[in-house]
Amino acid sequence: MTSVYKSVPIRSSEITPKDTYLSRRDFMKAASLATGAALLAACAPSVANESQDARPVPTSGATDELGNPVNTYEDITHYNNYYEFTVDKQEVAGLAKGFTTSPWTVEVGGLVNNAQTFGVEDLLKLFPQEERIYRLRCVEAWSMVIPWTGFSLASLLKMVEPTSDAKYVRFETVYRPDEMPGQKSPFYPWPYQEGLRLDEAMNELAILATGLYGEPNVAQNGAPIRLVVPWKYGFKSIKSIVKIELVAEEPDTLWKDIAPNEYGFYANVNPAVDHPRWSQASERRIGELSRRPTLPFNGYGEQVAALYDGMDLRVNY
Numbered sequence: 001m002t003s004v005y006k007s008v009p010i011r012s013s014e015i016t017p018k019d020t021y022l023s024r025r026d027f028m029k030a031a032s033l034a035t036g037a038a039l040l041a042a043c044a045p046s047v048a049n050e051s052q053d054a055r056p057v058p059t060s061g062a063t064d065e066l067g068n069p070v071n072t073y074e075d076i077t078h079y080n081n082y083y084e085f086t087v088d089k090q091e092v093a094g095l096a097k098g099f100t101t102s103p104w105t106v107e108v109g110g111l112v113n114n115a116q117t118f119g120v121e122d123l124l125k126l127f128p129q130e131e132r133i134y135r136l137r138c139v140e141a142w143s144m145v146i147p148w149t150g151f152s153l154a155s156l157l158k159m160v161e162p163t164s165d166a167k168y169v170r171f172e173t174v175y176r177p178d179e180m181p182g183q184k185s186p187f188y189p190w191p192y193q194e195g196l197r198l199d200e201a202m203n204e205l206a207i208l209a210t211g212l213y214g215e216p217n218v219a220q221n222g223a224p225i226r227l228v229v230p231w232k233y234g235f236k237s238i239k240s241i242v243k244i245e246l247v248a249e250e251p252d253t254l255w256k257d258i259a260p261n262e263y264g265f266y267a268n269v270n271p272a273v274d275h276p277r278w279s280q281a282s283e284r285r286i287g288e289l290s291r292r293p294t295l296p297f298n299g300y301g302e303q304v305a306a307l308y309d310g311m312d313l314r315v316n317y
């Protein structure tokens with residue numbers, strides 16, 4: 001199949017079985033060597049300092065279009081940022097167990113001609129699910145390679161017919177403090193919200209992910225449905241979406257609200273613009289021992305750089 005994407009769509013059957021990878025415990029031993037001192041980040045507590053008994057991590061199996069192996073299912077589902085549950089990445093999976101992901105509806109409205117509320121099961125029927133192997137680069141300077149299943153955000157937006165006044169898309173996570181203990185914290189302006197410019201949202205790389213590793217999404221990764229925007233820092237990829245709204249003005253976003261000098265609306269992966277408290281020039285790929293250089297637009301420049309022609313990305317960070 002020919003594709004304009006750099007990211008390789010793959011069949012489930014080609015995804016390396018989970019059990020051929022090292023266990024998370026073994027991996028964490030290896031990873032701890034590379035992390036060294038705790039990483040201080042706005043949306044990071046500290047990285048666990050575990051045993052120094054490092055072992056090589058096998059690299060066979062599916063890769064992204066640059067040849068990077070996908071991370072293990074264990075890593076992807078047990079090293080998570082999901083502040084609605086906890087700020088401790090390794091505790092999210094446990095706390096998210098039992099989170100109700102069905103029934104679930106997504107309201108799509110605002111400046112559109114055809115506002116609709118979709119059950120997730122409708123979305124699965126309406127839009128063919130594709131597999132996309134994408135790099136995820138967290139603003140905290142770690143990264144993973146994740147085999148998602150999902151469908152293009154553009155296909156959903158076209159169905160609701162944005163009016164000519166719609167210039168941005170706003171996304172909102174479910175607000176359910178009884179099930180999400182982190183939402184009882186007064187330090188964050190819940191619910192989590194994010195946004196994209198409409199032309200960014202229409203780019204074919206932006207997907208709504210419903211699964212990973214060929215299986216339905218699990219709660220800690222944003223089940224049942226979350227955004228994935230691979231050329232932007234991970235915080236733009238909002239989880240467990242209940243509302244998508246077409247709007248005229250740039251919407252507020254959670255991290256920009258909290259610290260506008262550290263987190264911008266655009267948040268394109270950019271090794272040339274450091275976070276005020278750390279460098280963005282390199283990253284730690286989970287499962288690797290040494291750091292690797294961070295690529296502009298996370299390696300997706302060919303597909304997305306034109307969206308920002310004429311913009312100063314140092315100002316619009």
Ligand code: MTE
Pocket residue numbers: 043076079080081082083084136137138139173192220221222233234235236237238239240
């Ligand atoms: N979405 C919500 N609702 N809450 C969050 O705390 N964290 C973001 C993003 N989406 C977050 C969120 C951050 S900082 C990152 S790096 C990614 O989710 C992590 O996605 P993953 O846990 O599936 O790897």
